Amino acid sequence: MSPQRKLLLLGTFVHSKTRQDLDFLHKAGIAIDAQGKIAAIERDAQDLSEVKARLLGKLGWDEAEVDVTEAAEGQFFFPGFVDTHIHASQYANAGIFGKSSLLDWLETYTFPLEASLKDLSKARRVYSRCIRRTLSHGTTTATYFATIDVAATNLLADLCLSMGQRAFVGRVCMDSTDMNPAYYRDASAADGLEATQQTIDHVRRIDPGFDVVSPILTPRFAPSCSSEAMAGLAELHRQTGLPIQTHVSENPGEIQLVAQLFPESDSYTGLYDKCGLLTPRTVLAHAVHISEEEADLIALKGSKVSHCPCSNTCLTSGSARVRWMWDKGIDVGLGTDVSGGYSHSILEAARQAAMVSRHVAMGIEQEKERERVKLTVEEVLYLATRGGARCVGLEDKIGGFEVGMEWDAQLVTLGEVNDEGDVHDEDDDHGFVDMFGWETWDDRVAKWLFNGDDRNTKKVWVKGRLVHRRK
Template sequence: MATSQRTVFFGRFVSTPTPDAYLIQHGAILVDRNDGHGVIAKCVWDDSLDAEQLDKVCARLGVEVEDIRLVKCNENGFFFPGFIDTHIHASQYPNSGIFGKSTLLDWLTTYTFPLEASLKADPEVVATNGNTVNGTNREDVEQVVKKQKTDPLARARLVYDKVISRTLSYGTTTASYFATLDVEATNLLADLAFMKGQRAYIGRVCMDHPETCPEYYRDEGPDETVQKAVANIEYCQQVDPSGELVAPIVTPRFAPSLHFESLCRLGKLAQERDLRVQTHISENVGEVAWVKELFPECESYTAVYEKSGLLGSKTILAHGIHLDDTELDMIRSRGSKISHCPSSNSALGSGFCQVRRLLEKGIDVGLGTDVSGGYSCSTLDAVRQACLVSRQLGYVKGGDKKWNIGVAEGLWLGTVGGASCVGMAGKLGGFEKGMIFDVQEIELGVAGSQNSGPVDIFGWEKLEDRVDKWVWNGDDRNVSRVWVGGRLVHERK
């Protein structure tokens, strides 16, 4: 009798194990979920394999036909590793595409802090601040308040449920999430991610500096900051004791938002409990100058994190646009990673991240959507923007093509690079024995057919050209199914 614990995936598999080119293979993969992890047990690559001769396929894989379930890829599509979003603010999803003419610091005050505060398990926060978020009118605010009398987390539930579903629909199988200051709302994000089956790192945002944070949205001081961080960490570990699907990540918002004592205590917490860390660094010129004023005893922005113990091999630093060579050497020596967020950098006018320089320095780089500084939670869109921004940078650098990020390299950043950033190198991002099966099925349209989607295939394109067309023109309509750890977590209807 067939069982869902062992599945054979058959068809074309595309990946980017190196940044230079696509690896396109045809064959079958056996995924074994008996251990609950959905690991690739065996791969057989052979262009002559035919799914109609399932007995021969199973014989090559060493299993019986009766013991497996078959999943065939659409003939006009392919399997591709799930995307890894190394920097996204789950709480800011309702503000996607809303940033006006802002730059970073005024955008935080005008749009971000009020929205995040409104997700707190307290109806009064919505009533006081919701009116100024996205132009929300009083009637809508009152409706939310009414719902929150029976469910204080109604607003947060709506936002987090939607952002997880939306990112999964875009093929994002792993996300490193910033939540909010509120412990209960952040815990809810962990619950929903685990229930929906997305691999997620959940961070309760830490902010406590009275001179840099709004009065309505900050902790009282270092003691409360650490206490609430621990509460969220321990809750996440209860949700998923293995830490393989959902895990906590220590999340100081950025250096200016915290007392130096708080930064040091969070660094110690991360070290003692061997936890991931995520924060921002050198996103904006004004921000860099601000950090210098706030921490005159530190020679650089990076040194603030180094001296507070937050710079380590499990640290993801978002942006990293305005770093000097000394800082890059420090980041590399500590094994810290950088999340490149091209859409956000362009939207907020923050500058060009020199990805090639980072890679040449030996620093691991992944992609982040940085919603809502970034307008879209699609990592595929981040791949596009990484390519486009690199060309603009090349122009600024005198037309030097060395700065260019090609399409294959962009996809590599969104998968293999991301895996390195979140501490899953060699486990995610490819199709090799022993890797976890976090995968999206891409389906491309046939020109002239109904409901062909945004990518038209005429039939004469090379396979590499079809992948290119998907990168430049594709969206969630091309994502047919998504698996995390071999479990189906999204299917396009």
């Protein structure tokens, strides 16, 4: 990605200070250098003109060389969302999650669609729309599963880079002759590893430093892979340091299947550890039914969990216990898991994470603990930003607004209701979020979380580049 013009962003900024607290920067400004990094921050000025003067003076910048974006009344800047688990290859099936179990859903809906994306014209249509849609909802970083096809996977990487979305792109490895259909599987573990290496080489050619797009090693899930394939990917990780993504303990039937296929392993998580796949750079999707021992093992190995509340509800997989995983010392982020989940919005995933935590709470008798397990507005927005950044190893680059971090952000607009009950600027659709003027900033953010959608996301930047503007 070529260097961008320097930026000045002026107005109100909101981001997670900690897991429990949001930080509100009012009458503030952030300067972005030509490499897309935050060069300076000023806050608490008398007005925005003072902020601009301070920043230009501090940095010695000429205003003529700077693009200025000033947040209007009812707008604020927020970090870009991080989707830690999404199947770009399943985007066309979003909303079609069937009436049966995970394994039946894979056979009926998922494998046929993924296999069909070997047609690159079809893949381009699906992937381009997926990237545009997720960007429009403020997702600046996406961790993608592609398909087993090298050319289609490489195309997804190309599109992410050209359209400006930060992405981890994984060619899916699945070589089991027992579990995968004959029309959609790797010919052998060795063939799968060679195909994965081809995608790694391609991404290294188009983005040598993996600054925007990175390969990610992707064993689909244990039942679809042989032990040889999983061990081979683990060795590839040790050689390259590349991240890993897979699924774990999504539903009871899957766990029973793993026990049948790999009787030598003491648990689903233990199998991954035995194969060498549990590392600090591993993202495990779901973890709905992991045991105490498995959670302890994940924490010990430093692996991360992608919580996918929408998918877990759609496929009746269960309710993941985020507070319990945090208590165990596990880093957690959010995933949409399209198309197991129907929505490609991380804002939707955040509000569903709050709801699922309340379902978990309903099963707890002790009142104090019942209240404790419920996730707050602040906590689910942390999951959507800094939590996700930690999961994918980018916590020093994205997820918050600090000097030295990269400008992955969105400009959010909330509708202001006038005395007649109309929203100012009726020509601009602000969605379902109505502000009456008496809300605190905590209330404003909560109303956005529970009522907001892509109509509230007006601009999106990745590494200082404007990648989406709502018309």
